[in-house]
Amino acid sequence: MEYQKKQLVNGVIWSGIDKLGVVVVQLLLEIILARHLLPKDYGVIGMATIFIALGILFSESGFSSALIQKQNRTETDFSTAFYFNLAISVCFVALVFLIAPFAADFFNTPILKNVLRILSLGIILNALVMVHKTKLSISLDFKTQAKISFVSLLVSGCLGVYLAINDYGVWSLVAQILGQNLITTVLFFVVVKWIPLRVFSRESFSHMFTFGSKILAAGLLQSVYTNLYYLFIGKRMSASTLGLYTKANQFTFMPASLISGVLQRVMFPFFSSFQNDDDKIFNFNQQYTRLVCLFVFPIFNYLCIFSTPLVYIGLSDRWMQIIPILQILSACYIFQPIIVNNMVLFQVKNKVKLYFKVELITKIIGVIILLVTFRYGIIALCYGLLLQLILQLIITSLYCQSILRKGMAAQLLVILPYIFFSVSMWLILHLINSRLNMQMQLILGSFVFICLYLFFYFTVFKSKILTIYKLLKKD
Template structure:
């Protein structure tokens, strides 16, 4: 990787990281404030909508965003075609959601869901209006602007959500936050992106973009259905309280892993796309990214596993204590999330969207078997089923990635297993002194200091050129 490309990548990681974690931090704090006011039941109602909104969003994008970013010879007509398609399809999907909202409410037995769906569904249209602007900023690796936009929208919508919660609006406080963040973000992106559609819709451009994007779309829908199927089943066969606990536990477990991986993925996808014709350089970039991401994600997930109980007690109160075992189990699964995502990234960069879709079909058949096999045994066993599925899909992803970058499962594990072993040792050591600490605040603090000190020693011993490059470039500024 050339120095200029390397520097561009690292700067992108810095700004993407700031954007992700500043926004996620604001949302997390706002979420905690609202969670202390609302009940798990009210969060459970919103969680019931997740699959419908997620599938709708996948259809609206249709993989066009990734197709635009990956395409090296993109033209103005490609951007305009994407915008017009997004607006038309989002309007149609909103109309469908509007019409079926009574049936969704009847399915869950909660009449209020009908009006909630009709209001929350408008976010699909607002989001469709900004997909092109966000893609342009990502192509230019301009995550600084995206950070400003995201932070602006998160703060304003968060304030509105808190005010509504304190005013007794209940679940509608969450609805208000969801709708306003979409509106503020779209308006801000149109103001800063400086792009306006100046051409019409092109069938040729649509065919080209959809040829790649359609496979990503179908794979994305499969992943979305599977990921949200847990919420649907828990919401249907268990109480809303149980779904609220599961949903909050899922949020805690996924927070660090998904945000760190998201930062790396957003930056490396356009960068790796520029290396798609150079297999050797692509392989080196993949391994370096894999090691760096695991270096940050593994210790964070280990820390969350160790302190989940005192953390929940302190920031969510005892009424949420039931989500602690869910957090701990899902931490094991999300620890491997970056390895899973980066392998899929390679398939997209290489243009093998057909293979990407076939792999998703195989994995989801396995995942559904595990889900329905664990269903009769309760939510905890269902979470352990997710861990089993994570391990199986990891090896499937690694197997197919090897055909592109020539990095086998054994080679990938050789780069990641050392981090896992360090985490196991840290967890065992922490468990020995944990019973002697009575204060929840002290548990958080002591475990944090312990894991940071151990990890700093790891940094001294592991040869990690990417981190050294990162520090050198920061020192130049």
């Protein structure tokens, strides 16, 4: 399937509206919820996330990526993927119901048993619409997904806020999460109107599993590694500390998810349509990296610089302990969208064994860093995560350029100027903010921040911005 640049632009725009709308609404809802809930409430959700994330990963089993990557996919392929994903999700939920009491005992948090069991139902709901989402992604129809995401988040978010205001504590978060899953599932079935055939093909399953199993293994590695942080913090520190980490992770990962999600959902099927043209992939990937840097670096730099007034004014003074965690994670996730796209290129080129190899190398490094840093507290642990992501960026960039037979440091050279300017901006604004109260930091400091970034972009990168604009404007 070939795509026109107009489809690419429309895909980026609607995928952006989808992600941006969701992130903006979710950010507002999280601020309201945080003012009525305690860090320990988010800590309980963080504990449950360890199991739920694994369940969703197993329920998808890499079949969504396999369907997108396959160019001659059929309805039999879609139906086979649907039945397999649904069966896996049901089995995993049954397992969660069995181990929930042991998980509650392990974390010494009795309420976790029921929270985990209820939230696990979302794994089945996610499996029911996996194919619906995949079909829309293949056709670059992100407009429909945008509407579904926005409606489900808005309705479930209002429910969560209502319950939080009425002192339901952690259950307000449970209701919001499960409610969003349920509404999303219903809307996908109503809007997409796809029903699986009564067929399960072993040949189709074998083909998709060959590709998807490598994606699953790599995703499992990533999920286990990510959840090790929740495990170590929840077990060795406290529910409140885990709540601070979970909330800081939400505020920093949301912008990273916005950018990487917008472009990844479009770029994977787009790159896959010319997967044998290395020069074209390389050129588009370089433009992608510049585009990501243009958007991501200012967002995370702003979060890092203005974290103190943002937390104090937005969340209240009882969340002030989150500030250093928020600052470090802001620096961490600045590289996330680029790393995600690097890993997508391995899938586009059908280098799934290399994909898993790179994940294995980077996660072994990450686990070693985690084992060294966690005993020194949450701040040291966060600095360790920053080091791991920097190393992962370097490793994935070098491998990507290698499979495209291009200069080994091409992508890294694109990123360096943005890093240099971001550090310079941090130093300048740190000096200015140290002489201002919190309200003036947000007003005057933000004005200086915007002016400096605009000056920098339109004097140093004006030609690059115009190149990206012309590239996307072409039919």
